[in-house]
Amino acid sequence: MISELASAVSAAASVAKLAHGALKLAKQAGLQQVLLDFNTQVIELQGKIMAASAKYEELAKIKDEAVKKLVAYENWNKKAARYLLTELAPGILVYAQKPDVKNTEPPHYLCPYCFEKLKRSILQRPSADSTNYVCHECKFQAHPSATPPHLHRIFKLFSVFSPEFFLI
Numbered sequence: 132m133i134s135e136l137a138s139a140v141s142a143a144a145s146v147a148k149l150a151h152g153a154l155k156l157a158k159q160a161g162l163q164q165v166l167l168d169f170n171t172q173v174i175e176l177q178g179k180i181m182a183a184s185a186k187y188e189e190l191a192k193i194k195d196e197a198v199k200k201l202v203a204y205e206n207w208n209k210k211a212a213r214y215l216l217t218e219l220a221p222g223i224l225v226y227a228q229k230p231d232v233k234n235t236e237p238p239h240y241l242c243p244y245c246f247e248k249l250k251r252s253i254l255q256r257p258s259a260d261s262t263n264y265v266c267h268e269c270k271f272q273a274h275p276s277a278t279p280p281h282l283h284r285i286f287k288l289f290s291v292f293s294p295e296f297f298l299i
């Protein structure tokens with residue numbers, strides 16, 4: 132399409148050149164006005180072809196961008212299908228790996244806000260003994276437990292003792 136338009140523009144330019152040359156010759160023959168009108172129409176045609184060519188370029192660019200977005204959206208859908216909205220603690224929702232999907236990655240949670248923006252952002256604990264999770268992309272924080280996980284394990288080990296035991 133582009134090469135056809137380019138050749139049409141080139142042909143119109145050649146015709147305009149010929150018409151201009153013929154106009155000079157026609158001055159003696161009395162055909163000046165006819166050739167002048169012809170020359171004007173050729174120039175108008177050349178302008179329309181150039182405008183159509185520019186429009187085609189613009190539409191081709193829009194189409195390329197739409198295809199890129201579609202591919203990115205399809206890739207996101209494949210990734211997103213591996214996760215499920217999960218309640219990490221009462222009222223704290225995150226995305227977790229579906230148990231029935233084979234994963235090569237260690238268990239992790241995704242930020243629910245970034246997920247809605249089609250972005251995969253893994254929630255991280257700031258340190259090994261932290262009780263919260265942080266999204267480094269949007270700064271979302273989840274505090275599922277007031278007790279660090281390693282203390283949960285210790286409390287579980289000593290669950291035979293009453294809670295007052297730990298206050299000593």
Ligand SMILES: [Zn+2]
Pocket residue numbers: 242243244245246252266267268269270271
């Ligand atoms: Zn986030």
